């Protein structure tokens with residue numbers, strides 16, 4: 001069979017890394033770092049997700065095709081988020097006409 | 106046990122007439138159809154179900170056109186009319202166009218074309234038909250209980266807060282059917298990656314397969330987002346979330362973003378498989394190798410990917426940010442490039458080919474012309490300033506019917522005629538087929554061309570009354586729709602007739618290239634090929650002769 | 655192909671092809687799942703951008719202890735899941751069953767804690783709907799936070815329940831000795847699914863519980 005058997009030690013290392021990162025993200029959340037808080041929280045979450053994907057889901061040891069598949073989902077998620085957010089962030093730059101901008105209430 | 110005695114005698118009968126066992130005479134019980142995992146039989150199940158939905162959707166179209174015969178609302182009230190165009194859209198899009206070519210022709214042909222015994226996941230394939238049917242039943246129930254009036258787009262906050270029609274029931278139906286589409290796409294992707302016969306490299310694949318690969322990408326990536334959006338509508342109606350309700354601080358545009366993230370690419374779910382069909386038919390009836398194989402192949406993928414970057418062109422007048430609209434407008438022009446590449450390549454394939462005009466080819470040529478008109482008017486609509494003028498008018502209606510009816514259905518008809526001998530083992534009557542192709546072409550133009558004009562003149566869509574000066578164009582349109590309807594009924598009759606009485610088809614009646622023609626019988630045997638074929642040549646390896654006919 | 659494996663389906667040439675196809679199919683399904691949750695994440699992102707104060711207020715109502723413990727529980731379940739796959743690859747029947755069971759227990763723990771959390775929130779009148787009460791001038795916006803809280807964690811919990819069903823089915827089959835070093839695809843595929851559900855929570859935890867703690 002073409003299965004790659006990963007040593008058990010690796011799984012425990014990843015497990016403890018994930019726990020430590022969880023502790024760190026909780027700890028950091030209590031400091032007021034302004035916008036940096038969000039960046040750190042998302043950065044840590046992304047790191048944790050990467051560890052799970054690469055090791056627990058064996059992508060690190062998988063074919064290029066699996067890499068492409070795994071990346072595609074996140075790439076298109078980013079497209080969805082980016083365009084949608086671009087609308088929300090820039091909607092008020094030009095008031096389209098009276099009553100459109102703040103008239104929702 | 107009595108069936109066990111009965112079955113051999115019946116298959117013996119079939120043996121006598123056909124001389125060979127095939128997927129059709131492999132079993133005759135209802136169970137052998139309803140629990141089949143054979144991709145060919147599942148394709149037939151889909152063919153029957155989508156045909157039912159096509160004529161159901163057509164019925165709503167008839168009622169719409171009848172109402173629009175006069176400027177007054179004399180046939181139905183405004184609310185009834187709202188339900189008519191909503192049900193027409195929902196049935197035609199989610200239950201006919203989306204599954205049409207992939208679930209019928211794709212399902213039947215992809216394993217045959219790549220030299221596989223079946224799709225990668227036969228049971229999931231059957232499951233997806235059942236999911237489709239359950240979704241269809243919910244939608245049908247909603248129609249019986251009085252229909253839904255939100256428009257097929259389910260725009261919020263009307264759908265989420267105000268509409269009193271069966272929104273939940275239809276939402277559940279569309280939600281469920283979405284999973285059927287996802288599973289079909291998933292199945293195709295894995296099949297094309299992992300089930301190709303020895304020697305069948307990516308660049309030997311028929312372009313039909315490339316087109317379905319691109320379609321599947323959209324089904325897998327796009328459908329879940331609209332599913333989430335529809336789920337949110339349901340939650341909003343049930344719990345009063347307020348996500349889409351401006352009164353509670355919500356943003357109705359969020360729904361439109363999620364909806365069109367899927368529903369623009371969904372246009373390509375409908376048209377890309379059609380483009381695959383056209384590539385096959387054009388080469389076969391020009392008896393010439395396709396011009397620019399790799400351009401056509403990659404343009405399918407390009408359309409699938411670029412299709413995800415343009416959804417905001419449906420929201421130019423919705424209050425979406427002007428800057429975002431600008432970006433979406435520019436990107437919309439980009440999608441025109443791969444579509445144009447295809448049209449140019451098909452045209453170039455015809456050049457110096459030995460062109461014959463059988464029914465599939467007539468449909469294919471119709472497709473090229475109608476798709477071009479539909480595509481070019483799409484560029485008008487993608488232009489910000491023009492869109493502000495014609496948005497929500499009949500110009501838009503005409504545009505997308507040129508793509509969906511003129512494009513997708515023409516291609517579906519082309520494919521159905523082209524592979525009918527393969528699927529059923531019978532020939533359809535060619536004369537009638539050419540005649541009905543012509544009727545459909547004429548009826549189509551008469552129906553939808555006036556709508557470009559009446560839309561440009563300012564007639565809004567989705568109203569059952571209109572100013573009197575628009576009547577002539579509307580009467581023309583209704584007359585065209587009548588002709589179009591007749592055009593669709595003729596094939597229904599002769600196809601049904603040919604099942605029993607059509608002449609037997611040989612394995613390759615068109616002299617076409619491709620494994621499904623050259624290595625499989627008509628109809629194919631239960632596991633497609635006697636032994637796994639080995640591919641040694643490029644696709645469309647027609648003799649490079651200049652014919653003098 | 656001297657001897658065909660009992661688990662080989664008729665339309666595949668060999669076990670390798672079957673395994674590769676199944677794995678790829680699972681990944682394609684997970685792509686779908688990414689975008690399914692993605693629709694909700696997009697909604698969250700928009701309203702978080704529009705109403706940052708309301709989201710901070712709402713987030714303060716959540717109990718960070720529950721969230722953190724559940725994160726640890728779920729990470730633990732991912733570990734036991736991956737060990738179940740590991741022992742499936744080695745073909746050690748009882749260990750497969752044991753680690754599947756451990757995963758199931760941890761998953762159940764997560765759902766139990768979640769249920770306690772839900773009942774607190776519903777008791778406090780934070781479930782969006784007619785009974786929603788929140789004492790603030792921006793209560794409507796806080797309601798949107800809780801809409802996303804319930805929709806996202808609810809969808810996540812639903813995936814956990816499906817996962818628990820799959821684990822039970824695997825346990826039964828593993829007990830019957832269906833999985834060994836030459837065939838363990840279902841264990842591996844359910845593993846992929848389970849880890850994906852874990853990843854969703856890894857993002858939900860900071861987005862729902864940690865924002866605006868400072």
Ligand SMILES: [Cu+2]
Nearest residue numbers: 369416418419
């Ligand atoms: Cu569009």
